[in-house]
Amino acid sequence: MNQALDVITIGEAMAMFVAQQPGPLSQGETFVKRIAGAELNVATGLARLGLNVSWVSRVGDDSFGQFVLESLQKEGIDPAGVTLDGRYPTGFQLKSKVENGTDPIVEYFRKGSAASHLSPDDFNLELFTRARHLHLSGVAAALSASSFELLDHAAKVMKKAGKTLSFDPNLRPVLWKSEAEMVEKLNQLACQADWVLPGQKEGQILTGERSPEGIAEFYLSRGVKTVVIKTGADGAWYQTASGEKGAIAAVKVENVVDTVGAGDGFAVGVISALLEGKTVAQAVTRGNKIGSLAIQVQGDSEGLPTRDALGEA
Numbered sequence: 559m560n561q562a563l564d565v566i567t568i569g570e571a572m573a574m575f576v577a578q579q580p581g582p583l584s585q586g587e588t589f590v591k592r593i594a595g596a597e598l599n600v601a602t603g604l605a606r607l608g609l610n611v612s613w614v615s616r617v618g619d620d621s622f623g624q625f626v627l628e629s630l631q632k633e634g635i636d637p638a639g640v641t642l643d644g645r646y647p648t649g650f651q652l653k654s655k656v657e658n659g660t661d662p663i664v665e666y667f668r669k670g671s672a673a674s675h676l677s678p679d680d681f682n683l684e685l686f687t688r689a690r691h692l693h694l695s696g697v698a699a700a701l702s703a704s705s706f707e708l709l710d711h712a713a714k715v716m717k718k719a720g721k722t723l724s725f726d727p728n729l730r731p732v733l734w735k736s737e738a739e740m741v742e743k744l745n746q747l748a749c750q751a752d753w754v755l756p757g758q759k760e761g762q763i764l765t766g767e768r769s770p771e772g773i774a775e776f777y778l779s780r781g782v783k784t785v786v787i788k789t790g791a792d793g794a795w796y797q798t799a800s801g802e803k804g805a806i807a808a809v810k811v812e813n814v815v816d817t818v819g820a821g822d823g824f825a826v827g828v829i830s831a832l833l834e835g836k837t838v839a840q841a842v843t844r845g846n847k848i849g850s851l852a853i854q855v856q857g858d859s860e861g862l863p864t865r866d867a868l869g870e871a
Contacts (some may be wrong), residue, residue: 563636563689564609564833568680568709569698570673571615571629571645572666573622573650580655583663593629593859594651594695596822602633603862609833612689614639614680616672622648623672639685646672659767677704678711691833692716694751695726696744700733702788706743713750722833724823725751727760727800737763749780753832755825758786758795770795774803786828786842788821794842805821806842809850812869823862824849845870 574594577586601613613635617623618806619642626648630637648666656662668674674707676698685694689733699706713723727746734740741757741764748764754766754777761773774785774797791807827845832838851861 560684560688561610561636563612564638564810565604565691565693565729565829566614566689566713567597567693567695568614568639568705569674569695570594570649570668570671570701571598571613571617571626572668572671573574573625573648574653575650576653577655580657582666584651586652586654589652591625592806593626594653596695596726597637598626598629598864599822599859600695600726600825600829601635601694601784602629602859603823604634604830605633606862606866607826607830607868609830610636610715612636612639612685613626613686614676616641616646616676616680617642617647618642618648618672619644620648623649624856628867633642639680639682641672641680643672643675646670646746652837659723663732670765671701673698674701674705675706676701678708681711683715686712686716687719689716689721691725691829693724693829694747696728696747697730697733699743699747700740701732708746709836710750713747717721717750718746722753723751724753724755724825724829726755726821727757727764729760729763729820748777749782752783753828754785754786755821756785757821758790771797771803784832784838786838788824788847793846794824796838796842798838798847802838802851804839806846809846811850820849822859823851825832826862 578588598813601611605611637710649671652665654663661686711815765776767773777785784798797803827848828841831841831844
């Protein structure tokens with residue numbers, strides 16, 4: 559009998575080579591290999607908290623693809639939705655090392671990757687409907703027209719089946735033909751979700767609204783149940799269709815090592831808590847905590863905690 563799933567998500571994973579010396583990537587001589595990918599970061603964080611998670615993707619029949627599959631096994635993530643595609647390579651990226659809390663430089667080598675060939679053909683009804691929740695991100699939506707079609711189809715089917723959906727816009731403007739197309743397509747996904755998790759700048763781009771309240775109202779008026787807006791150093795703002803609203807202060811961090819992955823850690827906290835039946839305020843508090851842990855280590859998922867390490871949040 560196939561195991562019931564808590565969460566299923568769709569995305570691209572890449573091998574990531576992180577420079578061990580600060581400075582320009584062109585001057586880096588030694589690198590450490592890690593795994594990267596927004597949706598896989600979320601899947602990893604949820605799995606470490608004890609949720610049953612499946613991740614859907616395509617990887618090349620190459621050493622990087624094998625590295626991704628080994629990472630899934632290590633984290634206890636169900637690989638049933640992953641296709642080994644020998645026609646195309648697994649993508650990779652180079653990432654600089656920073657020591658002052660600024661964003662690192664990341665160079666991507668992903669064009670024509672196996673994951674960019676995701677399509678509605680990768681939708682397995684039995685696998686998806688084993689899950690009670692679908693998490694989607696704007697990164698996978700931007701990979702290709704066929705990948706977007708897969709996400710849109712999955713959202714429609716899961717919503718019709720009575721499942722909950724979350725959406726993190728995770729804007730990647732360089733992957734879209736135009737900002738107008740990005741706004742249209744991502745809002746098409748967002749407005750199918752129960753929980754939308756934009757950063758404030760992302761929300762401004764997607765809605766044309768400036769304030770957290772305005773961004774929240776844009777989505778709530780279109781059927782979304784809960785909007786949680788990351789407000790940077792201030793923490794996060796939340797607002798629900800039932801009228802709850804409020805700001806939750808950020809967890810102060812003395813030494814910011816790597817900001818990449820903070821939003822994914824935040825999503826892990828919010829999604830896991832809401833699936834456990836906690837209040838939105840409690841969920842945002844957990845999101846802030848896990849986001850703060852993510853930025854204190856180098857690497858996209860190394861700071862995501864286990865249930866024991868998370869404590870009472």
